[in-house]
Amino acid sequence: MNIRSIMNLPDLLEIRSLVCVEPHPDDNEVGAAGTLFQLAQNGCQIHFVTVTDGAAGTSNPDVAGTKLAHIRRKERLQAAKLLGVTESIFLNFPDAGTYQVDDLTAQLVDIFRKLQPQMVMTVDPWMAYEAHPDHIKTGKAVAEAVLFSSNPCYKPEAGEPFAVQQIAFYATNYPNTYVDITHVWENKLAALLTHKSQFDNEEWPLLSEYLRLEANEIYALKLKHDQQLVTNSTHGSPKNGLAEAFKVLSSRQLHFFPSALFS
Numbered sequence: 001m002n003i004r005s006i007m008n009l010p011d012l013l014e015i016r017s018l019v020c021v022e023p024h025p026d027d028n029e030v031g032a033a034g035t036l037f038q039l040a041q042n043g044c045q046i047h048f049v050t051v052t053d054g055a056a057g058t059s060n061p062d063v064a065g066t067k068l069a070h071i072r073r074k075e076r077l078q079a080a081k082l083l084g085v086t087e088s089i090f091l092n093f094p095d096a097g098t099y100q101v102d103d104l105t106a107q108l109v110d111i112f113r114k115l116q117p118q119m120v121m122t123v124d125p126w127m128a129y130e131a132h133p134d135h136i137k138t139g140k141a142v143a144e145a146v147l148f149s150s151n152p153c154y155k156p157e158a159g160e161p162f163a164v165q166q167i168a169f170y171a172t173n174y175p176n177t178y179v180d181i182t183h184v185w186e187n188k189l190a191a192l193l194t195h196k197s198q199f200d201n202e203e204w205p206l207l208s209e210y211l212r213l214e215a216n217e218i219y220a221l222k223l224k225h226d227q228q229l230v231t232n233s234t235h236g237s238p239k240n241g242l243a244e245a246f247k248v249l250s251s252r253q254l255h256f257f258p259s260a261l262f263s
């Protein structure tokens with residue numbers, strides 16, 4: 001049973017307004033740059049929300065802190081421009097800080113009610129072995145905010161309730177949606193490299209090759225998935241390519257919905 005098709009919800013690449021929430025100022029690119037680039041080209045209004053200031057994103061203590069946060073804010077804006085993103089919003093929670101999920105949820109509900117996106121995207125907080133608290137807190141806060149945004153009892157002072165229809169998680173162990181990014185791979189790499197403080201170093205050749213191999217494996221999963229759906233979409237598809245993977249859920253599947261894992 002696919003509740004999303006029963007509800008006639010649009011596919012990921014048909015979305016026309018998206019809020020994409022990341023823990024750190026480069027996660028949206030790592031998880032979804034190829035898909036985001038195509039969405040923007042299709043005319044989708046994309047708003048980025050960056051939860052933390054990224055001040056701890058270095059192994060060099062001399063650079064960490066306010067100086068790095070400033071650099072990463074600039075990199076975030078440049079990469080977003082390259083992808084065709086409409087606006088970047090910065091929440092400035094401390095990177096790896098002790099903030100609470102509830103505080104983040106409250107701010108996200110304000111944003112969702114104001115921007116009224118068709119879909120919200122973020123990291124999957126239930127990815128096995130994910131240990132970074134910013135990723136776990138961000139993913140959970142986004143899911144909570146999608147749930148509460150439509151509830152008139154939650155923060156009634158924060159504008160009219162608004163029902164976000166769908167949520168998409170990147171960096172997921174439970175993908176149900178695959179996007180071919182073969183033709184925009186160079187755009188993804190360019191957007192990633194805009195985050196010089198993170199990627200312009202001696203590890204980049206190894207990392208970029210790893211990312212390509214991973215995207216290649218995801219493409220193989222995409223072909224298998226398309227065949228299982230018995231669609232015509234694999235007809236004529238190249239055997240080799242690159243893809244990104246997502247878990248896309250109807251917002252209704254975010255509460256008391258055990259089969260969401262298998263949808």
Ligand SMILES: [Zn+2]
Nearest residue numbers: 023024027135
């Ligand atoms: Zn991150």
